[in-house]
Amino acid sequence: MSQLLERVDMKRVMTILLTLAAFTGVAPSWSQVKEIELPEDVSELRPSELPGYDIALKKCGICHSANYVSYQPPGKDQQQWTAEMTKMQHSYGAPLNENEIQLIGAYLAVAYGSANATDESVVSLSRAYEREAAAAGQDDIDVETLLNGNACLGCHGIEKDIVGPAFVKIAERYKNDADAQAKVSVSIRNGGSGKWGAMAMPAMSSLKEAEAEALATFVLNTAKK
């Protein structure tokens, strides 16, 4: 791979050398060549961690290249970029819903404009997006089927200890732990011992991560009822 990249770069360098030679009529010295900075590749959208980037990758190449974005004047703010996306949808028929317009607007304002990834108006959009994605992932999962299919209720009562601790006790213990969701979904998949008593819980490794998370949500919510 690195060899391939080197070859590509050499090809570029040769092209520059030949172009220069053609223009000046002489082969350039090495110091001249080093001065040349290749322009940024504007045919691709600038990568970003923001969710709007992935959506833009899917939806913005349908009608035109990313050049249209790159050639916009710099320094546009989030509102201006969002308005631009509204126009893309209303006037040109880009297939975007209101949420996607907001997310792409935020991404473009950070990647090409005056916004920062840490701006509250950007961060809050990403958070809402992640919450929705997590909820959608848990939507198809039927917690009751999982509880029955994995013998959870053979070892745990909702309110009663059996082999393992009652779910309400578990919820109570993790009540003030900000990482409860993550910790408990890991222990559901990995099993464990020593946290509650002498009995061990077998690993439930056939559970998918999202299923373990849904079960953790269920267990941690039992205290509130």
Ligand code: HEC
């Ligand atoms: C359904 C087709 C379509 C899609 C999808 C689309 N655009 Fe456009 N876009 C256009 C048209 C048409 C123009 C105007 C072209 C012109 O003026 O020559 C345009 C122009 C632009 C411009 C230049 C500014 C302007 O207002 O003319 C930007 C920036 C832009 N698009 C960004 C995007 C981004 C980002 C996306 C992804 C969300 C996107 N476009 C998706 C059709 C589309």
Ligand code: HEC
């Ligand atoms: C064979 C009995 C058994 C089965 C089946 C079982 N558990 Fe457990 N579980 C236990 C025991 C015993 C503990 C206490 C382990 C310890 O002390 O660390 C426990 C602990 C837990 C905890 C607390 C973990 C922690 O980090 O504090 C949760 C949550 C839990 N189980 C959920 C489940 C769910 C959900 C299922 C079904 C997918 C399940 N258990 C199936 C026996 C079982």
